[in-house]
Each structure stands twice: as structure tokens, then as C-alpha cells.
Amino acid sequence: MRARIRTARKAMVLAAAASLGAGLLAGCADDGKSDGSGSSDGDSGGKTTISVGLFGTMGFKEAGLYAEYEKLNPKIKIAENSVQRNENYYPALLNHLTTNSGLLDVQAVEVANIAEVTATQADKLEDMSKAPGVDKSKWLDWKWQQATTKDGKTIGLGTDVGPMAICYRTDLFKQAGLPTDPAEVGKLWAGDWAKLVKVGERYKSKAPKGTFFMDSPGGLIQAVLGSEKEKFYNSSGEVIYKTNPAVKAAFDLTADAAKKGLVQSQTQFQPGWNSSIANNKFAAIACPPWMLGTIKGYSKPDAAGKWAVAVAPKGGNWGGTFLTVPKSGKNVKEAQKFVTWLTAPEQQAKLFKVQASFPSAPSTYTMPEVTGATNEMTGDQKIGPVFAEAAKAAPEQVIGPKDQIIMQGLTDNGVILATKGKSAKEAWDSATKTIDNKLDQ
Amino acid sequence: MATRHDTAAPPAEGGAAPGRPSADPVSLEKERRRRDRLSRRWQRDIRWSPYAFVSPFFLLFVAFGLFPLIYTGWASLHQVELTAPTDMNWVGLRNYTRIFDDDFFWNAAKNTLTIGIISTVPQLLMAMGMAHILNYKLRASTFFRVAMLAPYATSIAAASLVFVLLFGRDYGMINWALDTVGINPVDWQNDKWPSQIAVSTIIIWRWTGYNTLIYLAAMQAIPQDLYESAALDGANRWQQFIHVTLPALRPTILFTVVVSTIGASQVFGEPLLFDANKGTSGGAEHQFQTLGLYLYEQGWVAQHLGRASAIAWTMFLILIVIGIVNYVISRRLRASS
Numbered sequence: 208m209r210a211r212i213r214t215a216r217k218a219m220v221l222a223a224a225a226s227l228g229a230g231l232l233a234g235c236a237d238d239g240k241s242d243g244s245g246s247s248d249g250d251s252g253g254k255t256t257i258s259v260g261l262f263g264t265m266g267f268k269e270a271g272l273y274a275e276y277e278k279l280n281p282k283i284k285i286a287e288n289s290v291q292r293n294e295n296y297y298p299a300l301l302n303h304l305t306t307n308s309g310l311l312d313v314q315a316v317e318v319a320n321i322a323e324v325t326a327t328q329a330d331k332l333e334d335m336s337k338a339p340g341v342d343k344s345k346w347l348d349w350k351w352q353q354a355t356t357k358d359g360k361t362i363g364l365g366t367d368v369g370p371m372a373i374c375y376r377t378d379l380f381k382q383a384g385l386p387t388d389p390a391e392v393g394k395l396w397a398g399d400w401a402k403l404v405k406v407g408e409r410y411k412s413k414a415p416k417g418t419f420f421m422d423s424p425g426g427l428i429q430a431v432l433g434s435e436k437e438k439f440y441n442s443s444g445e446v447i448y449k450t451n452p453a454v455k456a457a458f459d460l461t462a463d464a465a466k467k468g469l470v471q472s473q474t475q476f477q478p479g480w481n482s483s484i485a486n487n488k489f490a491a492i493a494c495p496p497w498m499l500g501t502i503k504g505y506s507k508p509d510a511a512g513k514w515a516v517a518v519a520p521k522g523g524n525w526g527g528t529f530l531t532v533p534k535s536g537k538n539v540k541e542a543q544k545f546v547t548w549l550t551a552p553e554q555q556a557k558l559f560k561v562q563a564s565f566p567s568a569p570s571t572y573t574m575p576e577v578t579g580a581t582n583e584m585t586g587d588q589k590i591g592p593v594f595a596e597a598a599k600a601a602p603e604q605v606i607g608p609k610d611q612i613i614m615q616g617l618t619d620n621g622v623i624l625a626t627k628g629k630s631a632k633e634a635w636d637s638a639t640k641t642i643d644n645k646l647d648q
Numbered sequence: 649m650a651t652r653h654d655t656a657a658p659p660a661e662g663g664a665a666p667g668r669p670s671a672d673p674v675s676l677e678k679e680r681r682r683r684d685r686l687s688r689r690w691q692r693d694i695r696w697s698p699y700a701f702v703s704p705f706f707l708l709f710v711a712f713g714l715f716p717l718i719y720t721g722w723a724s725l726h727q728v729e730l731t732a733p734t735d736m737n738w739v740g741l742r743n744y745t746r747i748f749d750d751d752f753f754w755n756a757a758k759n760t761l762t763i764g765i766i767s768t769v770p771q772l773l774m775a776m777g778m779a780h781i782l783n784y785k786l787r788a789s790t791f792f793r794v795a796m797l798a799p800y801a802t803s804i805a806a807a808s809l810v811f812v813l814l815f816g817r818d819y820g821m822i823n824w825a826l827d828t829v830g831i832n833p834v835d836w837q838n839d840k841w842p843s844q845i846a847v848s849t850i851i852i853w854r855w856t857g858y859n860t861l862i863y864l865a866a867m868q869a870i871p872q873d874l875y876e877s878a879a880l881d882g883a884n885r886w887q888q889f890i891h892v893t894l895p896a897l898r899p900t901i902l903f904t905v906v907v908s909t910i911g912a913s914q915v916f917g918e919p920l921l922f923d924a925n926k927g928t929s930g931g932a933e934h935q936f937q938t939l940g941l942y943l944y945e946q947g948w949v950a951q952h953l954g955r956a957s958a959i960a961w962t963m964f965l966i967l968i969v970i971g972i973v974n975y976v977i978s979r980r981l982r983a984s985s
Contacts, residue, residue, distance in 0.1 A: 294927070298730075298948055305733055327731040472838075477923070478812060482819045608731075612950060615929075623932050627838060637933060644752055645950040648727050 254284045257542050258311040261289040262296035265315065265366070265528065266562030272554055276545060283541060293317050304328040310533035312542035316363055318527040321353050323608035324363075326444075329356045333532040336361040338543040345552060349603035350567040354529050363529030364550040367564035369495030370597035371433055371523045372516045373403070374502065374585075379490040383413045389588060393518040400431045400460060400520045407469035410490060420469040422492040423480060424461050424626055425618035427470060430493030431457040432614070433523030433604075439614075440607030446646065448613050449639055458638075461622045462631035472626035474619060481505045495525045496565040496594050499582050512586035516593045522600025527567065565594050572598070609646055616642035724957035731951060743958035753959065755934055756942040757966075759844065763919075763938060764912030767848035767855075772904060775856050776897075779863035780889065793864070796857035808850055808921035815846045815922075837923050840935040847936050850918045855911070859904050866900040867893060902978050909974070913967055916940035939963050 259267075267273060273285040288311060290296035297320050303309040304324070310331075316324050324332075335341055336355075343351055346365050354363040373396075377387040385406065386392055396402040407420035414420070421427055432438045432454065439448040448454050464470050471489055473480040483489060484505040492498065494516065502514065530550060532542045548554065555566035556576040563582065571577050572595035580591040621638030625631060724743050726736040747753050782792055799807065814821050815836035823833040836846045870893065878888050894901075915938045919930050928945035930937025937945075943963065947956030 301731060305731060323731065474923075479816050479818050482816070486819075620929060620932055620934075623838075627835075627932075640751075641929065641934075644750070645945070648729065648952055648955075 254282055255538055255541050256284045256286050257313065257538055257545050258286045258288060258536075259313040259315075260296075260300070260311040261287060261315045262293045262317070263289070263291065264562070265289070266558055266564060267549065270558050270561040272549060272557065276548060279548075283545070285545070293320075301328075304331050304533070307331050307533075307535050310535050312532065312536040312538050313546055314531050314533060315366075316354075316529045316531055318353060318369075318524075318529070318606070319611040319614075321363065321529050322606040322610060324531070325354055325356050326608050329360055329362050331534055332362040333534055333539060333543060334360040334362065335364050335532065335543065335546065338532075338547055340544075340547045345568050345570065347567050347569055347598060347601075349524075349601060350527070352603055353606055354531075363531040364546055365567035366528045366530060366550055366555065367497075367526075367558070368567040368598055368601075369497060369524050369526030370565055370594045370601060371430055371493055371495050371519050371525050372593050372597050373430075373491055373519050374494035374498065374514050374516050375491040376487065376489075376513055377515050378513050379415055379418060379487070380410070382415045383410045383490070385410060387515065389515050389517045389593065392515070396520045397518070398520060400434075400457070403520050404460060404464045404467075404469065407464060407491075408467065411467070411469055414490075417488065419471045419489045420491060421464070422471055422483065422489045423473045423475050424465045424470045424622035425475050426493045427464060428457050428461040428618060428622050429525060429614065430519065430523060431460065432617075433493075433525045434519070434521035434602065435523075435604065436602040437605050439610055440605050442605050444607065446607070446609070446613075448617075448642070454617075455635075458617060458622065458635055459631050462625035462634055465622060465625035466631070470626065472623070474623060476501075493519065493525070496559075496563045496590075497526060499584050499590075500563055503584050506584070511583050514584045514586075515588055516585055516590045518593055518596060522597045522602070524598070524601040524604065528564075565598065567598075569595075569599065612645050613642050616645065720957040720960055723953055724961050726954045728953040728957075729951050730948065730953050733953060736954075739954070743954050744962065746955075747958060747962055752934060752937070752942060753939075753962075756930075756937045756939045759930070759934075759936055760913060760915065760938045760940075763844050763848055763851075763915060763936065764909070766844060767851040767915075768905075768908045768912050770848075771852045771856050772859060772901075772908065774852070775859035775904070776863055776901075778856070778860045779867055780893070782860065782864050783867045793861065796860050798857070799854045800858045802854070804854070804917035805921060807854060808918050811846070811850045811853075812922060838932055838935075840933070843922070843931055843936045847915075847919050847922050850922070851912075851915065855908070859908070862900060862904060863897065866897050870896045898981065902981065906974055909970060910967070913963070913970070914940055916944070920944075 261267075268287055273287070277283055277285060290299070297317065300314055300316070301324075305328070336343060336359075341364065343361075347368065350365040350368055351361065354365070355361045373392075375392065380387050380392070386395070395406050410420045435453045435457070437447070437451060438454055439446060439451070441447045461470075465472075471480075471483055473483055482505075484502055485507055487510065492502070494502075499514070499516075502510075530546045532539060532546055536542055550568075552566065552568035552571045552574075555564075555568050556571040556574045558564050559566050559571070559580065560576045566572070566577065572591070577591040577595060579589060581587055582590055616638050620641040621634050624634040624637055629637075723736070725738065725740060727739050727743075728736050778796070782789060782796075786792065815823075817823060817833060817835045817837065820836070822836070827833060834842045836842045874892050874896075875888055878892050883891065919936045919938050919941055920927060922936065923931055928937075928941050928949050930941050939959070940963075943956050943959045946952050946959060
């Protein structure tokens with residue numbers, strides 16, 4: 208009797224152990240088909256659920272676009288799955304792409320990563336230029352090109368762009384004896400970033416105590432390089448950042464501004480930098496539309512309306528997103544239809560109104576949603592036309608897979624050192640050494 | 649269970665005879681075979697069951713410990729990128745030989761060592777002191793003991809983020825406090841030693857209580873009569889601590905040193921979050937980039953899986969060397985006592 212009970216119990220324990228082990232092992236194997244956000248099953252109650260993977264707050268939901276699409280297509284349900292930071296979102300996406308599993312129906316890709324995805328993962332994504340209803344001419348040319356492979360496949364449709372302008376504090380400019388009208392301010396530095404630094408020197412000579420001209424060296428070099436046609440890669444895909452005179456010039460200009468004390472010794476999006484917004488410590492900042500949202504987030508209420516937006520010395524771009532449709536998704540056709548609709552000019556204009564994500568479709572630039580747009584931080588200035596001008600003037604920039612690493616090296620391991628008393632050469636050596644080590648496979 | 653013959657009603661044998669086991673040779677032989685079978689099962693059970701019981705751990709260990717370890721070793725001999733992990737180019741030992749003249753690796757190794765020393769030594773000394781104090785009869789001693797452990801229960805991320813604010817250059821509380829006593833503000837994130845001290849502070853804050861409790865437990869196990877006889881011999885409290893407490897704690901100290909060394913060699917979260925924006929580069933001049941951070945940077949930021957794997961294996965070998973040194977020292981200590 209006892210032996211029998213023991214064997215039975217043993218069998219049960221064994222079975223339990225085996226199934227536990229097997230379950231755990233299976234858990235790390237291919238879970239692509241069954242996994243997802245839990246709500247991504249293809250057919251729930253007769254409805255098709257399109258799962259959308261995003262990062263940050265992209266505002267589609269906030270602008271009511273999902274609800275609108277669901278109303279237009281009663282058989283469709285949209286399920287959003289958003290990761291707060293792209294630094295966490297992108298590595299996971301890349302893992303899913305390389306293993307071709309666990310991908311949602313729609314996946315967003317940031318412009319900093321689009322070149323890498325386009326170059327290495329294009330075979331796992333649908334060619335959106337072939338999707339019904341997609342018209343290439345609706346997008347800014349350079350935006351379209353950024354997600355297009357060498358053999359002409361376009362793997363993502365553009366949502367927003369980050370046309371760069373200069374945002375400045377009218378009250379601080381006034382105290383420093385500088386003009387405050389956006390048109391006049393824009394003229395001060397039109398055409399040349401070196402002129403912007405000159406204005407900085409003028410500002411410094413009469414600056415209100417304890418304030419700087421610009422927010423950070425990183426922001427300045429990012430802006431200068433954003434307006435170059437070629438920065439880190441040439442059109443045949445070779446890394447040229449070390450020999451490109453434009454990069455060295457931008458670096459030296461920023462290091463010079465840092466040396467002269469025109470920029471704060473801060474790194475963007477760090478707590479210290481955030482506090483410097485709250486405490487009104489700087490007068491100007493390179494400023495894509497989304498930056499106004501950042502400024503608002505950290506400002507005290509009395510800063511509202513004290514900012515203005517002027518055209519930058521040269522048009523450039525900083526930021527923006529693409530929506531891709533993975534081939535291994537469950538509802539490829541429906542997802543393509545949805546992405547085509549979501550990135551159409553009308554929807555982009557609606558998104559701009561709510562989220563200040565600037566449209567990548569030039570036809571919106573004459574729509575009242577853009578031309579009449581104002582922002583809480585800039586009072587009653589009509590900011591749409593300034594950004595639209597920057598978007599149209601932005602060059603068709605060559606972007607490469609490791610842009611982000613190179614840019615981060617130049618800012619965080621480079622120009623920031625110039626604010627710490629290092630010479631431009633020392634800072635450049637430190638930056639290039641870091642970057643080369645990271646690029647070396 | 650339900651199919652047992654001896655408990656279930658036997659099939660009718662001719663109807664009238666009751667189902668008692670009869671003594672005929674056929675059924676005796678049957679019974680003997682049945683017992684043999686049971687006994688064989690029993691032996692197999694005794695022999696193999698323990699393996700079955702421990703197998704879940706080992707299955708998981710093979711899947712999540714051994715396999716990654718071997719695969720990492722294999723990957724370290726290749727040029728592999730995270731964007732195409734299956735696309736491997738054999739490069740032999742190049743990923744290892746290049747470590748010898750990789751300034752960033754040795755910088756990270758040095759930082760790991762210095763942060764390890766700056767964090768471990770004060771940590772253990774303070775833990776010892778606090779354990780000694782807590783070992784006296786105190787009011788609300790349970791409260792103090794629980795309070796000691798509170799930092800240990802806090803998540804690394806939460807603690808590090810708060811410390812980043814405290815150590816802020818322009819608006820941080822620590823610089824504000826220094827300023828009130830007339831000391832110039834310190835750039836805790838960007839200067840080499842201040843940043844290492846700041847990172848070490850987070851580690852010290854988090855682990856001192858844990859070590860205190862371990863020391864305290866060991867102190868309470870020391871027999872009271874040792875102290876009494878020492879007092880009879882005229883030893884004061886300090887002499888008692890040196891000549892009674894410390895020798896008795898020797899194995900415990902060794903244990904905490906080993907555990908802290910392992911912990912120090914793996915420091916990752918604190919420096920990663922101490923400068924969240926520069927993240928894996930550990931400061932503008934890599935001034936607080938530890939080996940763990942450098943490994944992560946190579947693997948997940950620069951996406952060079954092969955190089956990262958070689959760094960991981962090198963760290964593993966360094967740890968083995970440290971382990972051997974520890975073992976030799978502890979054997980010497982044991983032999984001398």
C-alpha cells in the first residue's frame with residue numbers, strides 16, 4: 208500500500224516538476240504567436256484588434272484618433288502598448304525584429320534608429336510604399352527617404368518631424384538690450400550659426416546676473432549638425448564624422464561658445480538642466496516643437512507667454528517618428544490600412560493641435576490647425592509658420608545606423624568637457640576615442 | 649490506486665469459495681513476483697527520486713545559467729552584432745587580445761576596484777561599529793534593527809534617483825549644506841573622485857545595515873562568560889572588543905568580505921542611474937564606469953555582442969582569481985588561529 212502511494216505521489220511530483228520546467232523553458236522559446244499585450248488576439252468577439260507598439264507619449268490616443276478610426280471601422284479595435292523611454296523600447300524591438308517574433312501589428316521607430324532598422328531589418332517589415340492609398344508626394348521628401356532602403360523599399364510612414372527653430376525668453380533678451388520681435392531676432396543670426404554665437408556674446412556683455420545665453424553645449428551642437436546635409440555618414444554609407452569638416456566646425460564652434468561661458472555646463476534632460484528651466488537660467492534654446500512641451504513641463508507658471516520662437520540660422524531637423532508594419536504581425540493588411548490613415552495629412556494636423564507633434568506632410572502647413580497654432584509658453588505668437596519654414600528648409604540629411612552613438616559621444620563625452628575647462632582639442636580627442644571604441648566591431 | 653487486487657473485491661472464483669488467498673503454488677509464485685517488483689520499484693524510487701526533486705533547479709540552471717555561459721564563450725570568439733545575432737564571423741581570440749590595449753576596459757577595471765574599496769571598507773567598519781552599539785541593551789532595539797535593514801529593502805533605482813538629486817551640482821542638498829559651512833560647490837557628477845565617492849555612498853547606504861545585522865547575529869552568539877572572564881582579568885570594553893569580539897567574529901568578517909567583494913565587482917545599477925543621460929558611459933570621461941557598465945555598453949548600446957561576451961568572460965576569470973586569493977587567505981587565517 209505504502210509503496211503504491213509513494214509511487215503515485217512521486218509520479219505526480221515528477222509530472223509537476225516536469226511541466227513546471229517545460230513551461231519555463233517554453234516560456235523563453237518562441238512565444239511570438241501567442242504573446243503580445245494580452246489584448247492582441249486577432250479576433251475577439253468578431254472584432255479585429257490591431258496592436259500598436261509605441262514609446263513615450265505620441266498622442267494618438269490623446270488626440271482621439273483611435274476612437275475616430277474605430278468609429279469609421281466598427282470591426283476594428285486598437286490596442287496601444289507604450290513604453291515610456293525609447294532607450295528601453297528600441298532594444299526590445301530590435302530583439303523582436305532579429306528573432307522575428309513577438310512583434311505587434313504596428314511598431315513605431317524613432318528617427319535616431321530608423322537608419323539602423325532600414326539597413327538591417329527591412330526584410331522583416333512591409334514595404335509601405337506599396338500599401339494601397341499611400342502617396343509618396345504627401346510627405347516631405349527627406350522624411351520619406353529616411354525610411355527607404357537602397358533598393359527602394361519604404362519600411363515606415365512618417366508621423367511627426369522636429370523642425371528646429373530657436374526658442375528664446377523675450378524678458379531676458381530685453382534686459383540684455385537685444386530685440387524681442389521674432390522676425391528681428393531671426394535676422395540677427397540668419398544664415399550662419401557663428402552669428403548666433405556672436406549674439407550670445409552680445410547677450411553676455413549685458414546679461415542679467417546668473418543667466419547664460421544657451422541651455423547646454425549638447426543642444427547647440429545638435430542644432431548645428433541637424434542643419435547639415437552630411438554629418439556622420441556619406442551617401443555611400445561610410446562613416447566620415449572624423450574627417451567631415453562640417454562636424455569639426457560644429458564641434459569647435461560649440462566648444463568656443465562653451466569656453467566663452469555662453470552655454471550652461473549642463474546635459475540636456477538631466478535633473479540639473481531641468482531645474483535650470485524652472486529657475487530661468489538661460490535665454491535661448493534650440494527648439495523643435497516638442498521642446499516647447501519639455502519647457503512647459505519644467506517651467507514655473509509665471510514663465511508662460513514669456514517665450515518666443517525665431518527661425519534658426521539654418522533649417523534643420525531634430526526628432527520624429529515612423530510607423531512600421533512587421534510582416535509577422537497577425538493583421539498585416541488591416542495594420543497597413545490603419546497606418547496609412549493615421550499618417551494622412553488630416554490626422555497629422557489633428558495630432559499637432561493636441562500634442563504639438565509637427566506634421567511631416569507639407570500640405571498641412573497651410574491648414575488652419577498649423578497656421579493658427581499658438582502655444583501656452585509663447586503667448587499669442589503664431590508659431591506654426593516658423594516651424595513650417597524650418598521643415599521645408601531642412602536638408603535631405605544622410606543618416607546612418609550609428610548616428611545616435613556618434614552624437615552622444617560628441618555631446619556627452621565631448622563638448623560638455625569644454626565647459627569644464629578642457630580645450631577644444633582635448634574634448635575632441637576624448638569624444639573621438641569613445642566613439643571609435645563603440646563603432647569598432 | 650483503484651486497480652489494486654488485494655483490496656478490491658476479487659473476481660468470483662467459482663462463486664461459493666470466499667476470496668481468501670489460497671496456498672496453492674501458483675498464487676504463491678505470483679505473490680513472490682509481486683513483492684519482487686515492488687521492492688525493485690522501491691529501490692529505484694530511493695535511488696532516483698532525489699535527482700528528480702533537485703532536477704527543476706538544474707534544468708533551470710542549464711537553461712539560464714550553463715547554456716548562456718557556454719554560448720557567451722562561443723560568441724566571444726566571433727564578431728557578432730546585436731542586429732544580427734545569428735550572423736557570426738570567427739575571429740578567434742581577437743576579442744580577448746584587444747582587451748589588453750583597451751583603455752576603456754582597464755579604466756573600468758580601475759574604477760571597479762577603487763569604487764569597491766571606497767564603498768566596502770567604510771561600509772564594513774561602520775557596520776562593525778553599529779553592530780557593537782546595537783549589541784548593548786538598548787530601548788527599542790528591534791526598531792533600530794529593522795530601521796537598519798530599511799535601505800536594503802529599497803530598490804536600487806529609487807535610491808539612486810534620490811541620491812542623484814541630493815548630489816546635484818546646482819540645486820542639490822549636499823552642495824547646499826557644504827555651502828552653508830563655506831565650502832565651494834562640488835561637481836559630484838563630472839569630477840572623478842567626487843563622482844566615485846557619490847556612487848560609493850549609494851552602495852554604502854544600501855548595504856551597511858545588512859552587514860550590521862550579520863555582525864550583530866554573530867556577536868550575540870559569543871558566550872557571555874568570555875566577556876566575564878576578560879573583565880575579571882581587568883580588560884576594559886575596548887580591550888574586550890579587540891581580544892574577545894573580533895577573534896570570535898573572524899569567520900563572519902571573512903564571509904562579509906567575500907560577499908562584498910563579489911558585490912563590488914558587479915556594481916552596475918548605481919553608476920548607471922547616477923548619470924542617467926550619459927548612462928552606460930559612466931560620466932563624460934568614464935570616470936565612474938565600472939566593468940559591469942562597460943560590458944553593458946559594448947553589448948547593448950554599441951551592440952557588439954562578441955566584444956561584450958569577451959569582456960564577460962574576462963570578468964569571470966578575474967573573479968575566479970579573486971576567489972582563489974580569498975580562499976588562500978582564509979585558509980591561512982584558519983591555520984593561524
